Amino acid sequence: MRYLPKSDSERREMLDVIGLRSQEDLVSYLPSEVRFNGRLRLENGKSEYEIIDYFKHLADENANGYATFLGAGVYNHYRPVLVDTVVSRGEFLTSYTPYQAEISQGTLTSIFEFQTMVCQLTGMEVANASMYDGSSAVPEAAMMAVRITRRDKILIARSVHPEYGQVLHTYTQHQGIPVEEIKYSNNGRVDLDDLKSKLSEGVAAIIVQTPNFFGILEQLDEISSLAKSKGALLIVVFTEAVALGLIEPPRQADIVAGELQSFAISPSYGGPYAGIIATHEKYMRQLPGRLVGETTDAHGGRAFCLTLATREQHIRREKATSNICTNQALLALMATVFMTIYGKQGLRELAEQNLSKAHYLAARLPLRFDAPFFNEFVARTNGRSPEQINAALLEHKIIGGLPLGRFYPELDGCMLLCATEMSRRETMDTVAQAFKGGRA
Template sequence: MRYLPKSAAERREMLATLGMQSEEDLIAYLPPAVRFNSRLSMEDGKSEFEIVDYFKERAERNANGYASFLGAGVYNHYRPVLVDAIVSRGEFLTSYTPYQAEISQGILAAIFEFQTMVCQLTGMEVANASMYDGSSAVPEAAMMAVRVTHRDRILIARAVHPEYREVLGTYTHRQHIPVEELAYEKNGRLDLDDLKAKLDDHTAAVIVQSPNFFGLIEQIDELSHIVHGKGALLVVVFTEAVALGLIEPPRHADIVVGELQSFAISPSYGGPFAGIIATHEKFIRQIPGRLAGETTDASGHRAFCLTLATREQHIRREKATSNICTNQALLALMATVFMSLYGKQGMRELAEQNLAKAHYLADKLPLAFDAPFFNEFVARTNGKSPEQINAALLDRKIIGGLPLARFYPELENCVLLCATEMSRRQDMDTLAQAFAKQ
């Protein structure tokens, strides 16, 4: 699409067609009181040289060279340069799947490979072409569970990412689907007694996160037996996809949703990211979004197509599973290239690095919980406020963790820390020293 300004002659021709004399006639129906008649508070235009110089000066303010121990759903991982080399190609550099999708066999092939890799990663049988992000995938899974079970109640663990829970509340409020939260135990994991007390025959789904928001690994097998014993569906959420390179896939879940930001997608002020939703084949008709499939063309050659697209623009609204529109195809491609580069063994080695570095750091700090964790954990500040510690760390070019009192008032003076393959020993030692100083 070109963005060319209209010439004066073209503007006169357009006005004549509308039977008007001037551009003011276009807004004549607006009362003078609501019109903005003053001069906009804007600088005069700049030359190309001045614009480049302007942005260079501002780019120098960026936090380059900072070590980061901040996770909480957005993680600092290495991005292989080959990812950008591939996704920058003109064939891929669009977030859209064309409306005549089968014309773009390359994009469909990439989506098909993405779906295959997500299934291998999660232990599920079918995955869609991506979701907007992990937070929007959670309510989509909840509503999918409501459709499958014909029940109308959702239980979600408090140890699920707080902002994911907020998004779920936004979706379910107008759907009149009640949502109740489940407590966590002293060790930071889901309180199974609270689950058993609240789980009933009206519950459509139980939503848990593993590793949870505190970085702790939940007991998915035991949860599965409890949830399925009441006929509800188990939805497992992940925010740190690298963990799936090491921990057992949540194959005992009914629906798996998550965030793939860790796979070569930059933090970028919180987005855009790429979410996923994966499930068993028996639920394929209820999965939201698009599904790319493999077939053969008229000549018998291998080809790809959109097998399912159950959104309201494609089928009758009352039959649609979701109104999700453009998926995150370009970002899903980034994740696909990332997974292809690392491979199964590389993914495991990457996860082992994260595990080892997080435990090296955790061994130097007072921990709030004693359950097994991956690359995130909660540390106590013992007298100092997290904000004080973070301010001191910033002076050393280190970004500290997330103060948890913002989301969990009972965890005052607790901070959520994350260590990845990007974390250096000297930075971890410096962070530990900041906690030790009283």
């Protein structure tokens, strides 16, 4: 909102119009016991130069110049300058909510392109216009599976992001939907024997993540076959979207739910981000959130509209597929611009950089699991605590990995590390030295 200062003469004129003698008269009706009669401890006003200098000194306290090896669902990737150039345009960066959505053809076009790119990325046939984030997309996908199968039990791999699992429990605990965890095996993948023992014809969905929370690629073919044998749906989750530039799309899935933060969305203290749900056309009517479709206008030209809007704002609450009543259009636009800039080949090259750098670092550290991984992996700290190693790295302006004991007591003494295209070889050598117990 613009600030328009008033002169003393303008204030006097306004008081005269309403019949008051002073500004004090505006609050004279307030009891004295609730009025502040002291003097506010405010500094005198500053000039423009002084204000800029003040905030510059505050900004200098930020953690600029730190290298980071912390992933765990939020990844440090390069953000092309063009992304902010596009999304900062007034047509997109606005507080206006297009309640008459079809008037905003530019916005609908960008969302339609987003949906198309997500389908190409995931190997699915239809995608929604985005969700709040990956952690809300996963339980929404689970609720979708419950509606489709008319069953009420969910199996979720223990190697799915633990906080995604916590949000799922928040959704299910008061709906009478039991959620059971599937163990991970010694190589960090889903324990197929444990899955077989827990899978029954009452299971609505199996939720697995690839790359999983440990960075490991799951065996989707085997898991999909087991799900189909009992009529359960397979929900495949991802947190690191860059991996989809290199690995096969999860076509074995019935529903794909994920997070697009890696696509030019700043880590930014944990949000806001952009989640997605994609699925097959036969399940389209059970998709939560918005869906933009292609149509024709009155002149027969190509146009876009909101379609199958089965949200509680549009239809009866008890018939709605979700009570989420918005989406992340601006963040989805960031991801769309990112995918457009890189293209298929560029995204593949980016993924290859991540793979190469992570494996360079992993080759110098003691690993906990031996299964194939993308750009994250679990390393043993061998006698030193993860916190000690991270403290040593901070002295060199390096943010270390995630101590896994926080989520997995059995992995106390292990650390989850991530390397991206932003990781420098000399910095990775410093991390390796810290693990050896020498001076980082």
